[in-house]
Amino acid sequence: xxxxxxxxxxxxxxxxxxxxxxxxxxxxxxxxxxxxxxxxxxxxxxxxxxxxxxxxxxxxxxxxxxxxxxxxxxxxxxxxxxxxxxxxxxxxxxxxxx
Numbered sequence: 802x803x804x805x806x807x808x809x810x811x812x813x814x815x816x817x818x819x820x821x822x823x824x825x826x827x828x829x830x831x832x833x834x835x836x837x838x839x840x841x842x843x844x845x846x847x848x849x850x851x852x853x854x855x856x857x858x859x860x861x862x863x864x865x866x867x868x869x870x871x872x873x874x875x876x877x878x879x880x881x882x883x884x885x886x887x888x889x890x891x892x893x894x895x896x897x898x899x
Contacts, residue, residue, distance in 0.1 A: 806895070812854055814847035822847035853894070860891050 810826035817823050817833075820840035824832040824847050832850050834843035867884050870876050876884070 807854060812851045814844075814851040816844070824851045857891065857894050860887050860894075863887050864891060 808826045808829055808831050810829075812824055812826050812831060814822055814824050820837070820843060821833065821835040822843045823830050823834070832847070834847045834850075836842050864884075864887055868888060870881075870884060
């Protein structure tokens with residue numbers, strides 16, 4: 802897998818008022834969530850985005866361990882599917898879906 806190209810550092814989410822949230826790394830704003838009528842979505846989306854670097858690293862670790870097993874007949878179909886979906890998520894995160 803390729804080296805990370807996203808904003809380095811620990812990402813965290815924090816509210817900026819009663820309904821809007823930002824995702825930051827140090828003093829860098831990565832994303833702002835400000836859906837006027839859905840403050841609970843703002844929080845949930847910000848928390849998910851803030852977790853993205855850790856989720857990507859977890860997917861990469863799983864791929865290192867299980868990735869070579871995607872063609873292994875000892876894995877049942879749901880397990881092989883999970884390995885392939887994990888790999889597809891890594892590719893999408895690193896290169897996009899298009």
